[in-house]
Amino acid sequence: MITLGEYIVAKQYQFPEASGEFTRLLGSIRLAAKVVNREINKAGLVDIIGATGEENVQGEEQQKLDVYANEKFKAALEARGEVCGVTTEEEENFIIFNSKKQSHSKYVVLMDPLDGSSNIDVNVTIGTIFSIYRRISPVGSPATKEDFLQPGNKQVAAGYVVYGSSTMLVYTTGYGVHGFTCDPSLGVFYLSHENMQIPAQGNIYSINEGNYVKFPDGIKKYIKYCQERDEQTHRPYTSRYIGSLVADFHRNMIKGGVYMYPSFASAPKGKLRLLYECNPMAFLAEQAGGKATDGYRRILDIIPSELHERTPFVCGSRDMVDMVGDFMQEYSADGHPEYHKNIK
Numbered sequence: 081m082i083t084l085g086e087y088i089v090a091k092q093y094q095f096p097e098a099s100g101e102f103t104r105l106l107g108s109i110r111l112a113a114k115v116v117n118r119e120i121n122k123a124g125l126v127d128i129i130g131a132t133g134e135e136n137v138q139g140e141e142q143q144k145l146d147v148y149a150n151e152k153f154k155a156a157l158e159a160r161g162e163v164c165g166v167t168t169e170e171e172e173n174f175i176i177f178n179s180k181k182q183s184h185s186k187y188v189v190l191m192d193p194l195d196g197s198s199n200i201d202v203n204v205t206i207g208t209i210f211s212i213y214r215r216i217s218p219v220g221s222p223a224t225k226e227d228f229l230q231p232g233n234k235q236v237a238a239g240y241v242v243y244g245s246s247t248m249l250v251y252t253t254g255y256g257v258h259g260f261t262c263d264p265s266l267g268v269f270y271l272s273h274e275n276m277q278i279p280a281q282g283n284i285y286s287i288n289e290g291n292y293v294k295f296p297d298g299i300k301k302y303i304k305y306c307q308e309r310d311e312q313t314h315r316p317y318t319s320r321y322i323g324s325l326v327a328d329f330h331r332n333m334i335k336g337g338v339y340m341y342p343s344f345a346s347a348p349k350g351k352l353r354l355l356y357e358c359n360p361m362a363f364l365a366e367q368a369g370g371k372a373t374d375g376y377r378r379i380l381d382i383i384p385s386e387l388h389e390r391t392p393f394v395c396g397s398r399d400m401v402d403m404v405g406d407f408m409q410e411y412s413a414d415g416h417p418e419y420h421k422n423i424k
């Protein structure tokens with residue numbers, strides 16, 4: 081069995097200008113993932129359950145594990161010196177790492193340190209999401225906001241850690257999607273899923289139907305389509321919603337399916353964050369043969385303007401994402417971000 085570290089080194093030939101910086105950067109994410117995984121596994125026994133009583137920049141109540149994971153990933157990225165700055169869901173502003181070595185680093189990282197926070201206290205699968213870019217500001221100078229506001233199609237790597245029945249780290253560097261499972265007895269990630277491929281068509285739809293009445297007509301019609309009986313197209317589909325993006329995405333990655341978090345009246349841009357939730361998942365989905373849109377446009381082509389901006393999200397099996405797009409065009413064309421601009 082090949083370890084994550086060995087696999088990354090073995091694939092370095094794919095990057096002729098490689099200096100080992102990226103390998104060490106991924107190594108720091110791997111290390112922090114192990115530390116966070118250990119805390120999650122004993123969550124009921126240590127004081128890591130429950131809320132901190134503080135609110136984060138999203139206006140959401142921060143969970144103790146959100147803060148713990150945020151601190152551990154930040155510390156690991158800062159310590160190795162391969163990153164000149166980070167943005168995380170739990171920090172209002174981006175953080176500059178400014179030691180001599182760090183300011184000479186080429187990379188910035190954006191993270192959702194703990195994804196699926198509403199599932200922490202109930203022992204349901206949660207995750208961590210990361211996205212990596214080459215900086216655009218000059219090497220040697222402090223990182224700038226522009227380094228983080230790059231479109232998703234500029235990512236050099238993305239991945240997630242899923243803390244479930246087993247703990248896996250899944251990533252892409254633009255050469256396919258590869259999954260590594262952690263052997264808890266050794267704390268070592270071994271290659272278990274090389275070149276993951278999302279089936280083009282699945283029979284699982286994943287959405288919080290509790291918001292049904294608030295959804296755009298295109299989404300409502302698509303949900304009805306999923307629930308209709310039609311032997312030929314294996315409908316009705318199955319509804320599965322864990323409420324942790326990482327877990328719902330990972331399941332659909334393996335079994336096929338479509339995950340949707342649309343916009344609605346009280347959340348005109350949806351809930352999920354473009355930079356450290358949707359862009360990394362979109363890069364992984366496309367690298368595995370799937371697709372990711374905001375219901376209309378390719379997520380990876382959206383030009384970000386704010387660190388914590390949100391976007392509607394439709395992601396998973398290619399043919400299912402296309403079908404959702406057709407329903408949105410037909411029944412919610414006025415919801416297209418460009419719609420009002422194009423109305424003369």
Ligand SMILES: O=P(O)(O)OC[C@H]1O[C@](O)(COP(=O)(O)O)[C@@H](O)[C@@H]1O
Nearest residue numbers: 192194195196197198288323324325
């Ligand atoms: O409870 P809702 O509204 O369905 O939202 C669930 C979604 O929100 C999230 O929990 C948001 O992520 P965080 O937990 O990192 O804030 C996603 O993981 C999940 O898919």
Ligand SMILES: [Mg+2]
Nearest residue numbers: 192195196357
């Ligand atoms: Mg999240």
Ligand SMILES: [Mg+2]
Nearest residue numbers: 169192194195
């Ligand atoms: Mg989070």
